[in-house]
Amino acid sequence: MTGNDAETRRDSDGDHSEESDTDRDDSAAETTGERRARDEVTEPARTPALHGEKLELGYPATAEPVVETERVDVPAGEVTALVGPNGSGKSTLLKSLAKQLEPEAGEVLLDGEAISEYGSKEFAREVGMLSQENEAPGSTTVEELVYHGRYPHRGFFDAVTQADDEAVDRAIELAGVDHLRDEPVGDLSGGQKQLAWIALTLAQETDVLLLDEPTTYLDLHHQLRVMEVVRELNEEAGVTVAVVLHDIAQAARFADNLIAMKEGAVYDWGPPRKVVTEALLEDVFDVVASVDTDAPDGPRIHPHRPVE
Amino acid sequence: MSEASGEASASARGRAAGLLEGFDGSLVPVIVASTAVVVFGGLVQVSFGTFSMTVMEAWRAVLDPDIWGHPGLLAEFFLGDAIGGAVAAQFGWTTDVELAHETIIVWTVRLPRVLVAILVGANLAISGAIFQAVTRNELASPYILGVSSGAGLAILLTLVVFSGLTAFLPILAALGGTTAFLIVYVIAWKGGTSPVRLVLAGVIVGTVFQSLQTGIFFFADDLGVVQSAIAWTTGSLTGTDWEQVRLALPWTLLATVLALAGSRQLNVLLLGERTARSLGMSVERVRFALSAVAILAAAAAIAVAGIVGFVGLIVPHMVRTLVGSDYRQLIVGCLFVGPALMVGADVGARLAMDPVQIPVGIVTGLVGGPYFLYLMRRQEQLGDL
Numbered sequence: 001m002t003g004n005d006a007e008t009r010r011d012s013d014g015d016h017s018e019e020s021d022t023d024r025d026d027s028a029a030e031t032t033g034e035r036r037a038r039d040e041v042t043e044p045a046r047t048p049a050l051h052g053e054k055l056e057l058g059y060p061a062t063a064e065p066v067v068e069t070e071r072v073d074v075p076a077g078e079v080t081a082l083v084g085p086n087g088s089g090k091s092t093l094l095k096s097l098a099k100q101l102e103p104e105a106g107e108v109l110l111d112g113e114a115i116s117e118y119g120s121k122e123f124a125r126e127v128g129m130l131s132q133e134n135e136a137p138g139s140t141t142v143e144e145l146v147y148h149g150r151y152p153h154r155g156f157f158d159a160v161t162q163a164d165d166e167a168v169d170r171a172i173e174l175a176g177v178d179h180l181r182d183e184p185v186g187d188l189s190g191g192q193k194q195l196a197w198i199a200l201t202l203a204q205e206t207d208v209l210l211l212d213e214p215t216t217y218l219d220l221h222h223q224l225r226v227m228e229v230v231r232e233l234n235e236e237a238g239v240t241v242a243v244v245l246h247d248i249a250q251a252a253r254f255a256d257n258l259i260a261m262k263e264g265a266v267y268d269w270g271p272p273r274k275v276v277t278e279a280l281l282e283d284v285f286d287v288v289a290s291v292d293t294d295a296p297d298g299p300r301i302h303p304h305r306p307v308e
Numbered sequence: 309m310s311e312a313s314g315e316a317s318a319s320a321r322g323r324a325a326g327l328l329e330g331f332d333g334s335l336v337p338v339i340v341a342s343t344a345v346v347v348f349g350g351l352v353q354v355s356f357g358t359f360s361m362t363v364m365e366a367w368r369a370v371l372d373p374d375i376w377g378h379p380g381l382l383a384e385f386f387l388g389d390a391i392g393g394a395v396a397a398q399f400g401w402t403t404d405v406e407l408a409h410e411t412i413i414v415w416t417v418r419l420p421r422v423l424v425a426i427l428v429g430a431n432l433a434i435s436g437a438i439f440q441a442v443t444r445n446e447l448a449s450p451y452i453l454g455v456s457s458g459a460g461l462a463i464l465l466t467l468v469v470f471s472g473l474t475a476f477l478p479i480l481a482a483l484g485g486t487t488a489f490l491i492v493y494v495i496a497w498k499g500g501t502s503p504v505r506l507v508l509a510g511v512i513v514g515t516v517f518q519s520l521q522t523g524i525f526f527f528a529d530d531l532g533v534v535q536s537a538i539a540w541t542t543g544s545l546t547g548t549d550w551e552q553v554r555l556a557l558p559w560t561l562l563a564t565v566l567a568l569a570g571s572r573q574l575n576v577l578l579l580g581e582r583t584a585r586s587l588g589m590s591v592e593r594v595r596f597a598l599s600a601v602a603i604l605a606a607a608a609a610i611a612v613a614g615i616v617g618f619v620g621l622i623v624p625h626m627v628r629t630l631v632g633s634d635y636r637q638l639i640v641g642c643l644f645v646g647p648a649l650m651v652g653a654d655v656g657a658r659l660a661m662d663p664v665q666i667p668v669g670i671v672t673g674l675v676g677g678p679y680f681l682y683l684m685r686r687q688e689q690l691g692d693l
Contacts (some may be wrong), residue, residue: 060498100585119588131583137632145579151589
């Protein structure tokens with residue numbers, strides 16, 4: 001049923017921020033606590049949001065599109081998580097939102113304007129993207145790495161400005177890597193490296209941040225650190241976040257919205273309490289599970305066994 | 309956002325600071341040691357020969373006040389008789405100076421060869437450094453994208469088939485290299501390029517051109533032509549003169565400035581294509597522009613010295629192990645270490661088998677090969693950057 005439900009909601013037009021407000025009011029728990037408070041601070045109408053329309057995404061090597069979706073929304077000022085099993089097209093969708101993959105059909109809009117109209121640096125000042133795997137020369141220090149985040153703000157011959165210095169300081173502090181500032185990235189652990197890369201993306205000072213599985217290979221401590229940084233950025237700076245997460249339980253706790261994907265299509269989307277259901281886990285993730293919707297920090301999933 | 313802060317005075321100040329930004333102490337000893345090698349090697353070069361003099365005599369000839377006190381003479385050396393003479397006349401500088409015998413030998417015969425070695429070394433080193441970043445491969449050299457085979461083919465064609473054009477050989481060699489590079493780019497292009505496709509296309513074009521080159525050797529009927537062709541295709545500084553200095557100098561300066569200006573782009577390229585793109589870099593455009601700078605440098609070297617191997621491959625390595633992989637420093641380091649290696653190797657090429665001079669490319673190969681082997685043994689991972 002959820003699939004049809006999502007379909008109707010997608011088809012109804014109108015302002016999406018209004019929509020998400022309606023969604024929120026549907027579930028009583030959402031109206032309480034910090035989430036409500038944050039909405040009052042951020043004024044979503046001012047920050048841009050990404051929005052994909054009639055998208056068909058594919059790669060040169062594939063004949064059929066990998067992802068086909070009528071409509072996908074990343075609401076402004078909120079954290080949206082893309083979830084789904086391996087190969088469901090989450091990363092592909094994220095890449096197209098990040099202007100890294102040109103859609104075969106359809107369009108992605110940023111703040112109502114087609115992203116294909118943006119110059120590459122101009123776009124990089126609006127939308128930051130952290131890929132799943134990143135490599136830097138081992139002798140690069142964390143600070144040097146983070147300074148690269150200022151690339152879209154600098155002209156070809158421009159030197160570092162005070163604004164750059166400040167942005168780098170803020171990014172390093174927010175990512176909590178101040179003590180690693182002068183360390184070569186080659187000497188860092190996986191989790192520290194990821195935080196350094198997040199700092200680079202933060203130094204871009206974008207209003208929208210896209211993250212592709214930022215927690216996948218990290219230990220639990222660093223998973224939580226990364227999520228905390230993203231949360232803080234969203235709450236304090238009102239940054240719109242879209243993040244691909246491997247772990248649906250983590251996504252359910254963490255995100256304001258979920259986009260659940262199955263076989264290259266959006267199966268359902270909305271607030272976690274609405275999206276995360278036993279039916280979804282069975283249909284999308286092939287898992288028989290029970291869901292405790294009343295848990296205080298978002299729906300809790302108890303997986304039982306794989307679907308035969 | 310940042311455009312708003314583009315005030316003229318502020319950006320000018322920022323530009324000056326930009327040149328110094330990112331330097332640390334590790335570069336200083338590299339510069340000092342390389343300069344010492346260049347000076348020492350250069351002195352050996354100007355002292356020995358058919359007319360031998362002591363190192364002190366040579367040193368005095370290099371610093372001869374009769375030369376340095378007469379800008380007209382310097383103008384004629386560096387700008388040529390026509391332009392330099394005109395400049396000297398314009399400023400009323402005299403060019404009619406009685407020079408000591410040693411000074412004449414050093415300044416007209418031996419010093420230009422050292423200067424050419426410096427220019428060639430610097431060009432090959434920055435060219436290799438750029439190609440290693442563009443292809444993200446530590447094994448890349450200035451010749452990786454078909455340049456050497458294209459230049460080699462052009463050299464053979466000129467010497468054997470179109471012998472009337474021999475006067476234009478340096479230019480034709482550089483053009484051949486550039487043409488091959490463009491062909492490689494076209495082959496590698498498929499809605500964009502990738503480091504791997506570029507390298508593979510380079511190998512393919514290289515193989516075909518190499519075969520053609522070897523084929524043409526067959527039709528050379530004169531031993532002199534064959535020797536000349538070998539000297540060009542292995543790289544030689546024999547007989548280089550002020551004319552070669554004047555040919556290479558402007559392009560070297562241009563390539564150096566562009567390489568230094570592009571060093572931040574190179575650093576971002578090293579973070580990988582995806583990251584570079586999400587930082588707003590037009591990766592294809594930057595990659596092509598930087599490759600063009602590297603080709604310019606390589607072509608300037610080829611035009612005066614032929615295809616000198618290994619310098620462009622190992623110098624960036626040596627510098628990287630000394631100063632790290634930050635290109636703002638790496639390029640500067642290459643500008644000093646490249647000339648040091650080249651001047652040193654040319655001492656061997658000119659004096660080791662005296663009176664026979666061997667092509668300097670043979671010496672760089674003999675030195676470079678074992679050094680590369682040593683690097684391979686010492687470093688666990690050699691290859692990806």
